[in-house]
Amino acid sequence: MRRPYLLFSLSAWSAVLLFSTVAACAGDQKKETTPMTVSNGKQVTLEYTLKLDDQSVVDTNVGGEPLKVTQGGHQIIPGVEKALDGMAVGEKKKFTVAPADGYGTVDPKAFQEVDKNLVPADSRKVGTQLEGKTADGQKVFPRISEVKNETIVLDFNHPLAGKTLYFDVKVLDVAQASLK
Template sequence: MNVEDNKVVSIHYTLTNPEGETIDSSVGGEPLAYLHGASNIIPGLENALAGKAVGEKLTVTVPPEEGYGESHPEMIQTVPREAFQGVDEIQPGMRFEAESAQGPISVVVTAVTDTEVTVDGNHPLAGVTLTFDVEITDVRDATAEELEHGHVHGPEGHH
């Protein structure tokens, strides 16, 4: 059975950045299962897996526009420290939920001074070319419930 829309695909993967540093990996754990064609994974990886079969191994390089998008400078803002009322200690790397015109977004603190905090609302991998080393471990038909919900359910049903 080949990877195609409406199939549940299980993969082992290792994700690296352009410097070759491992960002994430399923190796040594459970494979990642996703519903192919339902936008459960980034487009560049999903497109590269289409038509492949169980046991195939491949290396996929995904440019930002087919991954988490480009980094948008307008998503980086410096705000008064008072905007973080109730938070005693603010450090780079901390994540917060912020309100935007499009609704809540996750932001990460990138810089802190005595009076200001700089936050970045871009996805942490925005603007990064990603490399996936992938092995397809299983392909099966999706259940009616998985197709209806648009995502994979575990072995015991919906989680």
């Protein structure tokens, strides 16, 4: 008679051990499914819309190709990197980026006056973006900021320099960045 009791006792202990193991594994699974948050070194996939003070949309990728960046890799402006830090997959955020954390303030030294004949006649309009190369071969994209009688004033500042930027972002994915 004692034998069945011993079997029951062993079976009961086995069940307790099995239950403990299953519970521990379930706990491990919970830890693994906790969403990763944006932090330095993580690859972040984003959907975003960028607006200006007048609420005009400057850029958006909503409904298009998501943006993939490595957080902390200086691939995007500092104000956006700061705002993304700590966000989780699926999280949405609206935030404002001041010029200092965006494309900088307008630099008066970035304006250059050139002879009017250096610019094609059909491009001599305020706001026209030109393409050129520096002496060392680097591409530049100045905009015409003023047309004078004999000269044209070119603005080499980024088009969004001096502007406050308004972002709507959604984190679509956060993953460990691949080593290159």
